[in-house]
Amino acid sequence: xxxxxxxxxxxxxxxxxxxxxxxxxxxxxxxxxxxxxxxxxxxxxxxxxxxxxxxxxxxxxxxxxxxxxxxxxxxxxxxxxxxxxxxxxxxxxxxxxxxxxxxxxxxxxxxxxxxxxxxxxxxxxxxxxxxxxxxxxxxxxxxxxxxxxxxxxxxxxxxxxxxxxxxxxxxxxxxxxxxxxxxxxxxxxxxxxxxxxxxxxxxxxxxxxxxxxxxxxxxxxxxxxxxxxxxx
Amino acid sequence: xxxxxxxxxxxxxxxxxxxxxxxxxxxxxxxxxxxxxxxxxxxxxxxxxxxxxxxxxxxxxxxxxxxxxxxxxxxxxxxxxxxxxxxxxxxxxxxxxxxxxxxxxxxxxxxxxxxxxxxxxxxxxxxxxxxxxxxxxxxxxxxxxxxxxxxxxxxxxxxxxxxxxxxxxxxxxxxxxxxxxxxxxxxxxxxxxxxxxxxxxxxxxxxxxxxxxxxxxxxxxxxxxxxxxxxxxxxxxxxxxxxxxxxxxxxxxxxxxxxxxxxxxxxxxxxxxxxxxxxxxxxxxxxxxxxxxxxxxxxxxxxxxxxxxxxxxxxxxxxxxxxxxxxxxxxxxxxxxxxxxxxxxxxxxxxxxxxxxxxxxxxxxxxxxxxxxxxxxxxxxxxxxxxxxxxxxxxxxxxxxxxxxx
Numbered sequence: 001x002x003x004x005x006x007x008x009x010x011x012x013x014x015x016x017x018x019x020x021x022x023x024x025x026x027x028x029x030x031x032x033x034x035x036x037x038x039x040x041x042x043x044x045x046x047x048x049x050x051x052x053x054x055x056x057x058x059x060x061x062x063x064x065x066x067x068x069x070x071x072x073x074x075x076x077x078x079x080x081x082x083x084x085x086x087x088x089x090x091x092x093x094x095x096x097x098x099x100x101x102x103x104x105x106x107x108x109x110x111x112x113x114x115x116x117x118x119x120x121x122x123x124x125x126x127x128x129x130x131x132x133x134x135x136x137x138x139x140x141x142x143x144x145x146x147x148x149x150x151x152x153x154x155x156x157x158x159x160x161x162x163x164x165x166x167x168x169x170x171x172x173x174x175x176x177x178x179x180x181x182x183x184x185x186x187x188x189x190x191x192x193x194x195x196x197x198x199x200x201x202x203x204x205x206x207x208x209x210x211x212x213x214x215x216x217x218x219x220x221x222x223x224x225x226x227x228x229x230x231x232x
Numbered sequence: 233x234x235x236x237x238x239x240x241x242x243x244x245x246x247x248x249x250x251x252x253x254x255x256x257x258x259x260x261x262x263x264x265x266x267x268x269x270x271x272x273x274x275x276x277x278x279x280x281x282x283x284x285x286x287x288x289x290x291x292x293x294x295x296x297x298x299x300x301x302x303x304x305x306x307x308x309x310x311x312x313x314x315x316x317x318x319x320x321x322x323x324x325x326x327x328x329x330x331x332x333x334x335x336x337x338x339x340x341x342x343x344x345x346x347x348x349x350x351x352x353x354x355x356x357x358x359x360x361x362x363x364x365x366x367x368x369x370x371x372x373x374x375x376x377x378x379x380x381x382x383x384x385x386x387x388x389x390x391x392x393x394x395x396x397x398x399x400x401x402x403x404x405x406x407x408x409x410x411x412x413x414x415x416x417x418x419x420x421x422x423x424x425x426x427x428x429x430x431x432x433x434x435x436x437x438x439x440x441x442x443x444x445x446x447x448x449x450x451x452x453x454x455x456x457x458x459x460x461x462x463x464x465x466x467x468x469x470x471x472x473x474x475x476x477x478x479x480x481x482x483x484x485x486x487x488x489x490x491x492x493x494x495x496x497x498x499x500x501x502x503x504x505x506x507x508x509x510x511x512x513x514x515x516x517x518x519x520x521x522x523x524x525x526x527x528x529x530x531x532x533x534x535x536x537x538x539x540x541x542x543x544x545x546x547x548x549x550x551x552x553x554x555x556x557x558x559x560x561x562x563x564x565x566x567x568x569x570x571x572x573x574x575x576x577x578x579x580x581x582x583x584x585x586x587x588x589x590x591x592x593x594x595x596x597x598x599x600x601x602x603x604x605x606x607x608x609x610x611x612x613x614x615x616x617x618x619x620x621x622x623x624x625x626x627x628x629x630x631x632x633x634x635x636x637x638x
Contacts, residue, residue: 102348110366117359125348128355131362138300138319142270143241143355145331190542 005045011071013096014064015050017043026053026061028095032123037091051095055220058089059154059181062220070212070228072150072177078102080148080171082134082164083155085112087120087127093152094120094127104144106130135163137170147173156186161200165207172231178209180227181217193223201227208232234316235294236323237285239273239301240331241354242266242340242347244281246289247323255288257281258340263350267357276303278311286311300324370495371518377488378509384481388413391474395420398467402426402459405450409443414478417471424464426451498582501594502575502601507556511579514553522580522587529583530554530576554579559605566615567608574604 001020005027008014015027027043027050034049036042041052055061064071073079075098084090084105094103105127107113113131121127132140134155148171153164164180172178182200184193191199201211209229217224235246235254243258259266259281272279286297286308298316299305305315320328327334332344341347392413400407403426410416422437423429429451434444485506492505496518499508514532515521521529531538533553541548551572555561563571578597585593 110363113359114363114367117356117363121352121356121359125352128352129359130355131359131366139274141320141324141328142239143351144328145351146329189539 003043003045005043005048005050008064010069011064011074013075013098014071017045017050017052026055026064027051028053028092031095031098031126035123037120038086038088051092053092054088058092059217059221059224059226060089060092060152060179062217062224063179063181063215063226065220066215066217066226068213068215068226068228070177072179072228073097073152074149076100077149078104078146080104080106080144080151080167082106082151082153082167084116084129085109085154086115089152089154090116090127091120091124094124097126099126101126103127104130104140104148106132106134106140108133134167135159137167141170144171147171147176149173149176151176151178152181153178154181156183158187160187161203161207165204165209168207168209168231174231176231177212178204178227178229178231180204180229182225182227184223184225193225197225197227201229204229233294234296234298235289236298236318236321237282237300237304238321238324238327239270240327240334241270241351242335243338244273244285245323245327245338246285246294247326248294251323251326253338254292254294255285256338257285257288258338261340263353263357266354267361270354270358271361273304274301276301276307278304278307282308283311286313369517370491371512374488374491374495374509375513375517377484377491378506378513381481381484381488381506382510384477384484388474388477388481391470391477392417395467395470395474398470400456402456402464403429403451403454404456405454406447409447409450414475415439417474417478421468421471421475424468425459426454426456496583496586497592498586498590498594498597499579501592501598502578502582503554503557507554510553510556511583518583518587522583524580524583526573526576526580529579530572564612564615567612570608570612571605574601574608 001022003020004018005015008016013028015029017025017027019025030042030049030051036051038057040054043050043052053061055065073093073096075096077097078101079093079097081090081093081103084107087105090103090105097103103126105116105121107116107129108131110131113129117129121129128143130140130143151164151168151172153160155163157163160182161180164178168178180200182197184196187196187200197214201214204211204227209231212228212230215226217226234249238245238247243256245256246254248254259269269279269281273282290313296314296316297308298318298321299308300319300321302317305317309315332347335341335347336343341350395417396407399420406416410419419437423433429447431444431448434447435441439447488509489505492500492508496508496512499511503511511529511532512518512521515524531549531552534549534551537549540546550569551560554572554575557575559571559575560568578601582594582597585591
């Protein structure tokens with residue numbers, strides 16, 4: 001069988017790849033042809049290069065594979081990415097928003113941002129690394145110009161919903177979207193994951209969000225969920 | 233009149249109360265220099281740009297300055313001006329929401345595209361500066377050293393069990409007679425064939441007399457197979473490498489002793505250089521260790537047992553890596569929980585004093601700890617009476633704790 005690539009039926013700038021053995025994978029169009037970020041496979045199809053998107057390493061890909069209905073991140077969007085780490089998912093977000101979009105990558109761990117700066121942001125002009133604590137958004141307000149379209153939040157913190165809402169108050173457009181990857185283990189190991197999800201959605205609702213959907217990420221990630229919500 | 237000072241990625245600005253631009257000082261158009269300036273301003277330093285702006289604004293008759301950064305405001309007061317802190321200020325919000333347009337209007341860049349490139353470069357440089365600052369601390373180097381030391385131990389053990397197996401074909405009895413890896417390797421390297429294991433040769437290698445006689449006797453009557461010279465050479469070369477690793481380990485240990493003396497003298501005084509370094513490595517740095525409560529330090533390294541306990545209500549661990557300390561592993565079993573608590577408490581104090589610039593209090597802490605240990609040893613000489621177990625209470629350690637379902 002030959003490799004084939006076709007656009008995702010619902011989401012712009014996201015592609016579905018069928019590999020030689022018939023396996024289905026997600027992919028994004030590589031903004032920096034010839035260069036990969038975390039050892040993912042590069043695929044050339046009809047003169048365009050794509051990066052295979054590993055759902056076991058990226059919670060956004062996992063959520064899409066689990067039939068997420070809305071992916072608010074679209075071409076030309078400005079995205080605030082909290083918890084960018086070494087840029088695995090963030091680089092795919094950067095692929096999606098494209099050259100005219102922008103991704104602000106907030107990450108607090110100096111070890112992780114080292115990789116992010118050297119291997120990812122240096123080649124991707126639409127990604128801006130910010131070494132700051134996401135709990136204090138005013139500290140990096142200087143670097144974020146205007147309001148952002150979406151916030152993607154993947155921080156393993158007990159108060160992640162609150163941190164996200166604080167950032168949204170400062171940076172998110174009216175009617176902008178947020179995606180929150182909830183790691184139930186980081187919030188409370190003793191509680192059932194479903195209880196933790198409920199508690200986090202409650203926090204979001206209180207802070208002016210409309211919950212669009214919640215997707216569980218098994219089997220890609222244990223005790224994780226992706227919450228998509230809209231800001232009013 | 234009041235002026236609001238706002239900092240951007242390309243300059244620093246003063247606005248009037250009506251949010252009109254009063255004065256501006258643009259940064260040099262070099263991302264590296266701009267990044268340095270921004271970082272300095274953020275930490276509250278009055279750099280040339282800020283001083284110049286304040287001077288210009290003062291000339292225009294403004295006498296009160298509003299800052300968004302409290303540190304900066306404090307420093308600016310030293311220049312003899314009245315300050316105020318507003319965060320975020322109205323002017324600041326205004327600038328940030330129209331940053332691109334503002335950059336073009338002030339003449340810093342020609343168009344929005346150029347500004348985007350500028351922001352990218354500046355944020356890159358700032359992130360690099362920050363990484364540098366975070367990595368320059370010496371405790372992270374210590375963390376690497378102790379991990380290397382632990383890796384060395386693992387490697388040496390692995391190689392030595394191979395050497396013992398390998399040389400055991402030739403002289404199987406030696407395995408039981410020489411326990412120490414280092415001595416075993418040295419004997420093979422120096423003597424080689426078991427025919428050379430005579431009393432005189434062994435005594436030359438600092439083996440005690442009685443032991444030498446025993447080994448020599450067994451060597452004569454060994455049931456091992458004969459070994460060709462070429463085969464023996466390979467085993468010896470491995471032994472040589474292992475002995476080099478021992479040398480490396482020794483150097484590393486000495487290095488850790490001196491490095492810990494400089495970085496964390498108080499922690500070192502209580503638990504020694506190696507264990508102290510391991511604690512720093514697990515927490516990811518001295519400041520991180522210092523921020524942990526004593527109860528966490530007590531179980532550092534026993535995370536698996538701790539989270540199992542939290543989830544299922546099983547009994548929690550009494551000690552993590554601090555178990556390596558002689559106070560604990562030589563103590564009686566029923567005293568260990570109490571000793572671990574005391575030790576962790578003193579460790580927390582020591583780490584805080586090391587991390588946040590305290591004096592050397594290691595000796596006092598150690599004396600206090602010894603006193604408490606004596607108390608524990610006296611008070612709990614006998615093992616506690618185990619009450620007769622009721623089947624239901626057996627597993628529950630905390631009341632009302634719902635057992636984990638799944």
